[in-house]
Amino acid sequence: MSHACPNPVSAINPISRIINPMRSICLQSGSSGNAFFVEAGNVRLLFDAGIGGRRVKMRLREAGYDVNRIDALIISHEHSDHAAHAGALHRLYQIPLYLTPRTRQAIGYRLGKTFDVRHFQVGQTLDFGAVRVRTIPTTHDAVDGAAFIVEHDGKRLGIFTDLGSPTLSLFGAVRSVDAAYLESNYDPHMLRVGPYPREVQARIRGTGGHLSNAEAASLLAARETPMRWVALAHLSQHNNAPEVALRTHVEKVGADYPIHLTKRYDCIEPLCL
Ligand SMILES: [Zn+2]
């Protein structure tokens, strides 16, 4: 199964970009840091800043992209695995920073000096020329958490992490996309017998926590047709394992469903749509 982008050289070739698909890279995902890169048309977006500038730069460069040519850094919520490096990335690479006023307040002094902040409200659509980013509310225990759908040229890519619970609006969002990075955080049995104290276990399972493998799979199973691909994201180190997540999804949606796995400490190959 290949959804890998065919020609990384096209990132610096304007002619091939015209006929290029939407390209995305999960630069890393999990409680140690999250960042997702999307190129659609001539717009390049970075979602979340949970890893440092040098790593973002290096991982993008390996895929043929220049970190200095990103049009927007969009922050989903204030938790440090998504926002710890927001200020630094914003300053270092001169990237306009998009976040909600409440998320900005919650990040507080950790953001440091800013020069170009653009506020949005969750539910609003952000326009970047022909590329639109829909923002979707989540029940995750952040002050103002958002999931995202990137739309361009009739294609839709979901960036769905730190979701809290599988709400009706989330079912709708998952149904509407062609491909997605989808949180599949924990296996309930591994969580129960794992190292976390009971309060923390309750938080993860609760409506303000994360989606289990089965909850994530139920979002996929509710679709009429499979996505072009899904990449399971934000897998817990202690309460999940790649093979367990994969098995749960395959049981719900079948072995033919194209499923990729993101990594806790590294990027994965660019995925195209
Ligand atoms: Zn997170």
Ligand SMILES: [Zn+2]
């Ligand atoms: Zn979070």
